[in-house]
Amino acid sequence: MEITPKSQCVNRTASLSVFQETPLRLMSRQRVYNDEYNRDPNPEKMYLGSREYFAEDGEVWTLPVVRKVHRQILNDPTLCHDDTSVLGQSEFNRASTALILGSESIAIVEKRADSIQVPGGNGALFMAAQFLKRWFTITDPSSPAVYISEPCWETHVFTFQGAGFSDIRRYLYWDHEKLCLAIPQWLEDMENAPEYSIIVLQVAAHWPTAMDPTPAEWRQIAEVMKRKRLFPFFFVTAQGLATGDLNKDAFPVRHFVTERFELLCAQSYSKNFGLCGERVGSLTIVSRDNPSLIRIRSQLMLAARCTWSTPPHLGARIVATILNNPAFFAEWQANLRSMAERLMLVREKLAEELRTLGTLRPLNHIRRQIGLYMFADFKDSEIMYLKKRRHIYLTSIGQINMSLMNSQNLSYVARCISEAVQSGLATSETAQPAEL
Numbered sequence: 001m002e003i004t005p006k007s008q009c010v011n012r013t014a015s016l017s018v019f020q021e022t023p024l025r026l027m028s029r030q031r032v033y034n035d036e037y038n039r040d041p042n043p044e045k046m047y048l049g050s051r052e053y054f055a056e057d058g059e060v061w062t063l064p065v066v067r068k069v070h071r072q073i074l075n076d077p078t079l080c081h082d083d084t085s086v087l088g089q090s091e092f093n094r095a096s097t098a099l100i101l102g103s104e105s106i107a108i109v110e111k112r113a114d115s116i117q118v119p120g121g122n123g124a125l126f127m128a129a130q131f132l133k134r135w136f137t138i139t140d141p142s143s144p145a146v147y148i149s150e151p152c153w154e155t156h157v158f159t160f161q162g163a164g165f166s167d168i169r170r171y172l173y174w175d176h177e178k179l180c181l182a183i184p185q186w187l188e189d190m191e192n193a194p195e196y197s198i199i200v201l202q203v204a205a206h207w208p209t210a211m212d213p214t215p216a217e218w219r220q221i222a223e224v225m226k227r228k229r230l231f232p233f234f235f236v237t238a239q240g241l242a243t244g245d246l247n248k249d250a251f252p253v254r255h256f257v258t259e260r261f262e263l264l265c266a267q268s269y270s271k272n273f274g275l276c277g278e279r280v281g282s283l284t285i286v287s288r289d290n291p292s293l294i295r296i297r298s299q300l301m302l303a304a305r306c307t308w309s310t311p312p313h314l315g316a317r318i319v320a321t322i323l324n325n326p327a328f329f330a331e332w333q334a335n336l337r338s339m340a341e342r343l344m345l346v347r348e349k350l351a352e353e354l355r356t357l358g359t360l361r362p363l364n365h366i367r368r369q370i371g372l373y374m375f376a377d378f379k380d381s382e383i384m385y386l387k388k389r390r391h392i393y394l395t396s397i398g399q400i401n402m403s404l405m406n407s408q409n410l411s412y413v414a415r416c417i418s419e420a421v422q423s424g425l426a427t428s429e430t431a432q433p434a435e436l
Ligand SMILES: Cc1ncc(COP(=O)(O)O)c(C=O)c1O
Pocket: 119, 120, 121, 122, 123, 153, 155, 202, 207, 235, 237, 268, 269, 270, 271, 276, 280, 281
């Protein structure tokens, strides 16, 4: 038998990595895009795809009420960096439940609703996906299908895949031809879904389309989902920032509660409090009865303990202080209204500029959009034109953060969009100025 010298064994083992089978994950389209922006040496370049709300002066806006409360917390001599509980601050959790469900909600009265504090909307999504994978057992032994809107925030797909769901399907949300929501196809997709599928529903300005169903359409969706025993998992993107009205934005969740659905609801406080960097969010549970709620909470507590131990303090303290103090709450609502109204105004101005320029493609649908973004449903060639020829970078699927439009740049951006559309249609003989 040939004996390998000991020194060779040691060397060969040392040169092997236990991670040698780990594949390189290609950068997402958005990251490639951001990278190109960072490397673009043109001093006039513009990035219009940011996640924050910017004021008219082009600076990220800290909501005045958030700034005030933050200062008050930091000046509090009793402030210490003690540990929170695993499921977060109880005053935050109570206020979060009331914010989304309404303080008079039947589910609160019947003690079958509660929230847990989590690090941002993505934290809520992660926790919900892990919990559903483990304890959504009605379809046992097979895993339930998860339906996510098409198009969607891709992280939602990755999070459910990461939790171990293998049957991830899409329901049609957007009609590219008619440039509106694909309600008939959406309802048909729900009709065809297996019973007890999990349906991810975005509320308060759908990402990326910036359009939500009307209350009447939500009622239709709830009717089909109830009949088909489909489980609603809501993701609330920015309550209050979509329409400027907290109650209007919460309508779909409250309607499903009235219809006596069991549900989970993830809430992000990143945009409506301007706290992207503080990681504040909540996961609300509405269960059949109080004993179920207690059991669900106990499992979430274990999951949270093994994941982040306790959620971060400061952002949640700011949110809880604002939600629980009537004067701060009123001020927050006024701040939200001013943001939402400015977004509507800017959107209207952009639509009007595009109309005046005789833009050769119908972009009228942007007038019906809500929230932070504008989704024109640009073609790839148009996004490319803006990037290569005008150094204007949108999100990779072509959204524009409306708060980044101001009196300095709106007309210029409108002209560039019009050019981009023209460039794509240059060869078409039939192109006519669009009716806006
Ligand atoms: C649809 C959607 N999913 C997930 C997130 C992530 O939320 P957060 O930044 O609070 O983690 C957002 C943020 O705006 C969102 O709009």
